[in-house]
Amino acid sequence: MKRTATSYRYLALFVLPALAVYVLFSVYPLISSVFLSFFDSDDKAAGQQFIGFDNYVYLFTNPTTSERFWNALGNNVEFFLIHLLVELPIGLLMAALLTSGVLRKSTGAYRTLLFIPATLSVVIVGFIWRLLISPLWGVVDFPLLGNELTALPTISLMSVWQYIGIPMIFLYTALLAIPHDILEAAKIDGARGWTTFWKIKFPLIAPQFGLIVILTYIWTFNGFDIIYALNGSAPGPNYSTDILGTLFYRTFFGSSGQVANLDLGATVATVIFFIILVVTAVYFFVLQRRLKTYEL
Amino acid sequence: MSTQTNRLHSTVTHALLLVFVVLAIGPILVVIMNSFKTTEGIFSGPFLPPNADTFNLAGYENVFKRGEFFLNYQNSLIVTLATVVVTIVFATLAAYALTEYKVRITPLLSGFFIIGIMLPIRLGTVPILQTMISWGIIDTLLALVLVYTAMSLPLAVALMMTYFRSVPNELKEAARVDGAGEFRTLGITLPLVRPGLAAVASITMLPVWNDLWFPLILAPSRENQTVTLGVQQFVGQFQSDYPALLAALTLGAVPLIVLFTVFSRQFIQGLSAGYGK
Numbered sequence: 001m002k003r004t005a006t007s008y009r010y011l012a013l014f015v016l017p018a019l020a021v022y023v024l025f026s027v028y029p030l031i032s033s034v035f036l037s038f039f040d041s042d043d044k045a046a047g048q049q050f051i052g053f054d055n056y057v058y059l060f061t062n063p064t065t066s067e068r069f070w071n072a073l074g075n076n077v078e079f080f081l082i083h084l085l086v087e088l089p090i091g092l093l094m095a096a097l098l099t100s101g102v103l104r105k106s107t108g109a110y111r112t113l114l115f116i117p118a119t120l121s122v123v124i125v126g127f128i129w130r131l132l133i134s135p136l137w138g139v140v141d142f143p144l145l146g147n148e149l150t151a152l153p154t155i156s157l158m159s160v161w162q163y164i165g166i167p168m169i170f171l172y173t174a175l176l177a178i179p180h181d182i183l184e185a186a187k188i189d190g191a192r193g194w195t196t197f198w199k200i201k202f203p204l205i206a207p208q209f210g211l212i213v214i215l216t217y218i219w220t221f222n223g224f225d226i227i228y229a230l231n232g233s234a235p236g237p238n239y240s241t242d243i244l245g246t247l248f249y250r251t252f253f254g255s256s257g258q259v260a261n262l263d264l265g266a267t268v269a270t271v272i273f274f275i276i277l278v279v280t281a282v283y284f285f286v287l288q289r290r291l292k293t294y295e296l
Numbered sequence: 297m298s299t300q301t302n303r304l305h306s307t308v309t310h311a312l313l314l315v316f317v318v319l320a321i322g323p324i325l326v327v328i329m330n331s332f333k334t335t336e337g338i339f340s341g342p343f344l345p346p347n348a349d350t351f352n353l354a355g356y357e358n359v360f361k362r363g364e365f366f367l368n369y370q371n372s373l374i375v376t377l378a379t380v381v382v383t384i385v386f387a388t389l390a391a392y393a394l395t396e397y398k399v400r401i402t403p404l405l406s407g408f409f410i411i412g413i414m415l416p417i418r419l420g421t422v423p424i425l426q427t428m429i430s431w432g433i434i435d436t437l438l439a440l441v442l443v444y445t446a447m448s449l450p451l452a453v454a455l456m457m458t459y460f461r462s463v464p465n466e467l468k469e470a471a472r473v474d475g476a477g478e479f480r481t482l483g484i485t486l487p488l489v490r491p492g493l494a495a496v497a498s499i500t501m502l503p504v505w506n507d508l509w510f511p512l513i514l515a516p517s518r519e520n521q522t523v524t525l526g527v528q529q530f531v532g533q534f535q536s537d538y539p540a541l542l543a544a545l546t547l548g549a550v551p552l553i554v555l556f557t558v559f560s561r562q563f564i565q566g567l568s569a570g571y572g573k
Contacts, residue, residue, distance in 0.1 A: 007397040010478050014393030015405060018386035018449050024427070025446035026412055029420025036422060090316075097313055102306035112560045113317045116324065119556040121506035121524045124549050127531055127541070128323050137342045161319070166567070173568035193305075222416040225508045229528060245418075252422055253513070262422055269419040280414060 030273065036266035055267040069268075071239055072247040073275075075152055079243055080220040082156035083163075088212065090160075091167030096197055098168070099175040111172065115165035122162070126229035129158045145230065148240040155241055159226045163219075167212045174208035175201060207288065214283045221276050224249065234258075244272045324549065331355055331542035338538050355539025359547065364518065368526035371515075375437050375522060376505045379444040383452050383500050384493055386445070391456030392482050396468070406457065412450030417443070418509055428514060439514045440522075444507070448500040455499075458569050459492030460485070495566025498559040505552060523548050 037055050041048045060066050094114060098107055117125065133140045133154070144154040178201060186200045202209075224245030227235050233255045235241040250258055252265020329345055330338045337350025346352075359365050394406045424443060428434040433442075463485045471481045486493075511525040521529070527548045531541060556563060 004399055007399050011393045011397040011399060011402065011405075014389040014478075014482075018390035018409070018453060019405075021382075021386065021442060021446050022409065022412060022449045025424060025443050026415055026417045026420065026449075029423040029427070030415060030417070032423035033420050094313070094316060097309050100305070100309055102302065102309050103313075106310075108561075110313050110317065111564065112557055114313075114320050115560065115564075116553055116556065117320050119502055119506075119552045120324070120549050121508070121527070121552075123508060123524055123528045123531065124327075124545050127545055128327050132323055132326065136339060139342075161323075164320075169564050169567055173564070218414060218416065222418060224418070228512075229508065248419070248421075249509075262426075266422045269422065273416065273419045276416060 033266045033269045033273070036263055037270045039263055041263055042261070055263055056271075059264065059267055059271070065264075068239065068242065068247055069271075072242045072244050075241065076221055076223070076243040078152055079156050079159075079223060080217060082153060083160055083216050083220050084213065086157065087160040087164050088167050088209075088216065091164050091212075092171050092209070094164070094168040095171035095175055096201075098172050111169070114168060117162045118165040120162065122159075122225040123229045125158060125162045126226055129161070130230060146237055148237050151231075151237060152241045155226060155230055158230075159223075162226075167216070170208055170212050171205060174205040178204050210283070210288060214280060217279060218276055221272060244268070244275075248272060324553075327542055328546050328550070331539065331546045333539065335538050338542070352539060355537075355541075355543035356547075358537060358540035359543045364521065364526060365544065365547070367519065368521050368523045371437060371520060372505055372523040375440045375444065376501055378437075378441045379448060379504050380497050380500050382441065382445045383448040384496055387449055387452035387456050387496060388486075388489075388493070389482075390449075391453050391460055392485070394453070395457050395460040406453075409450050409453045413454060415450070417447045421509075421513060425513060435515050435517050435520055437515060437520055440510055443510055443514065444504045448504070452496045452500060455496055455566055455569055456489065456492050459489040459495075463488050491562065491565065494559070494562040495569065498556075498563040499566040502552070502556070502563075 038050060038052060039048045040051045040054070058065065059069060097103075098111060103110070120128075130145065131137065133144050135141060135143060142150070144150045182200065182204075183196065186196055191200060221244060223243055227241055227243055227246050228249070231241050231246075233246055233250045233253070235243075235246050248265060248268045251268045252260060252262055254260030326343060330342060332353065332355075333346045333350045334352040334354070337344075337346060337352070341350075344350075390409065394402055394409075425434070428439045433439045467488075468481050468485060471484045476484065505522075506524055507522075508524050508528060511520075511522045515521070516525070527544055530544050
């Protein structure tokens with residue numbers, strides 16, 4: 001294809017269907033959400049009114065909404081940290097075991113079996129675990145989900161149980177991609193077992209490890225399903241399991257004792273969007289570049 | 297020494313992995329097993345397999361008696377299949393063009409699509425809802441298909457681009473010399489990117505089938521409920537009928553587990569190639 005005009009014509013023709021759907025139902029709604037957060041459309045007669053940062057001021061200064069917001073943000077940080085500290089190390093260990101070179105033919109079977117929980121819907125995961133830890137079955141004698149201190153860690157661990165296969169697969173394929181001669185050279189130089197892993201393999205997969213950290217951040221700050229499936233939209237006990245996703249749902253969709261508010265919902269969504277965007281941008285512009293220096 | 301250490305190494309590795317497998321699969325097996333028991337059986341010995349006294353299929357009968365379950369299945373199938381097909385067609389066209397026609401805006405367009413892998417589309421729900429209402433397609437399966445396609449496209453485009461890059465240029469040039477048009481040329485490359493198509497299909501399927509958020513907001517009425525939403529409401533309504541609940545959960549989980557087991561290689565390939573590149 002040499003003639004530019006023809007190239008442009010075919011590019012437009014082939015890309016347009018995907019571009020249209022993607023822009024209409026993903027890019028535009030996200031941008032539009034940001035715009036909507038500067039408006040008040042509650043008064044049907046007056047129509048949409050531009051009110052600047054009033055929605056934000058309300059969200060952060062009204063005692064009820066601000067208390068709910070900071071509570072949800074704190075819980076969301078905890079939800080993320082538990083994933084970071086439990087899911088990623090164990091996922092890495094699983095990947096290291098799968099690629100240790102002693103398994104031979106059973107690798108595929110382990111890989112598939114360990115990933116199975118990630119194929120379930122959260123509704124099923126939530127129910128399975130609620131039943132397993134319920135005092136009715138007597139495995140655990142303590143109401144883990146009914147206690148303000150233990151409810152969120154318990155739900156987070158259920159989510160870790162479900163999604164642990166994802167970091168495992170990422171890191172597994174990254175480990176497989178390491179060229180053999182590097183490992184041979186390390187072996188000749190006398191490196192063994194865990195030394196090889198930490199000194200040679202891990203630095204080489206650091207970019208993928210970084211990527212899975214940032215993806216976990218995005219997924220947990222965008223979380224909703226497991227909390228809603230277990231505790232509904234006003235997640236108890238006493239909002240101790242309320243995260244930004246459930247707060248967003250409640251704000252714009254309403255719930256018992258709370259009126260639905262589209263603009264305030266869009267405001268909450270925009271705040272979440274920026275929480276995700278800022279950290280992701282910092283990661284890609286600062287950290288990922290440094291990690292790239294190790295890449296082969 | 298090396299054979300002995302190797303054997304020890306291998307035993308420890310297998311043992312650790314087996315522990316992880318039991319932790320991953322055990323809870324699922326407990327639920328499936330208990331779905332074949334009576335209520336007394338479920339509570340008197342939750343970790344015992346069903347025996348002559350406790351074996352019971354009433355749970356499944358009760359689930360099937362409520363007609364919605366089939367309807368939910370049908371809805372999930374329609375939404376998932378339609379999303380997968382539309383995503384594959386649109387993503388293949390776009391990815392082919394983005395790797396084939398190198399003009400100034402091509403890298404920009406590719407980047408614009410790939411950024412979408414990181415976009416939390418759920419946060420655009422308020423405008424999505426308004427669009428669906430103004431288009432008159434709120435509470436339809438079509439609304440779900442459109443949103444899920446938008447959600448799946450970025451990863452699908454990125455993935456197909458990595459596969460199209462591996463197609464030799466000579467093949468396409470030869471086709472063009474023989475007078476094939478651009479659509480025909482794309483058609484000729486398709487068999488070479490078949491693993492990519494399978495990978496896109498398998499990674500698109502799971503999040504769509506399992507999503508709870510958009511069915512809750514865009515298609516909540518009884519006749520449009522998907523399996524995930526249906527099971528969620530079933531759990532809420534029938535707290536006391538444990539055999540039926542467990543049967544519903546089993547029916548909701550098993551097809552996906554089977555499908556995943558069959559396509560696990562394509563799925564894993566897709567997941568790693570799509571995000572890794």
